[in-house]
Amino acid sequence: MLMIQAAVMDEATVTDEAAGAADGCTVEDWIAYDTAVKDAGIWVDGHSLADLTTATAVRVGPGGERTVTDGPFAETREVLGGYYVIDVPDLDAALDWAARCPGARGGGSVVVRPVAEF
Incomplete structure (x- = not known):
């Protein structure tokens, strides 16, 4: 799985065009x-x-109580913007595809992880 991590931007100044330019x-x-x-x-x-x-x-606490909050729990500089699940023969091939991903440019990153099979 290629998890595309995008830099968090100030929503007050972001337009679709500016976001594209900012992430490279x-x-x-x-x-x-x-x-x-x-x-x-x-x-x-x-x-x-x-x-x-x-x-x-x-989140569910020890007593089974459910807590629902808006947004992510922790402040972060990157957010998961999307993902690709690809079927490649090995890690090297996955890393090659991750490097080609536009999300790896301009301050973003692409995290490569295998999908667990049970």
Whole structure:
């Protein structure tokens, strides 16, 4: 799984165009990468996630009490912006695809982790 970590931006100053420029890539870069992953036959699944302001966190305490809060629990400099699940033969191939991902540019990162099989 390629987990795309994007830098958190000040929502008061961000427009779609500014966000693209700030993270070092354009919509066209994302379309090209998406096409390349699918054309290579390695795409399994993937989605972009809605803005962080739409997040809700759920925690269950020791007594079984549920606590629901808006947004993430901790302040962070990066947020999960989306993911790709790809089927490649080894870690080196996954790292190559992660390096090609537009999300790895401009202060973002792509975290590579295998999906656990039980």
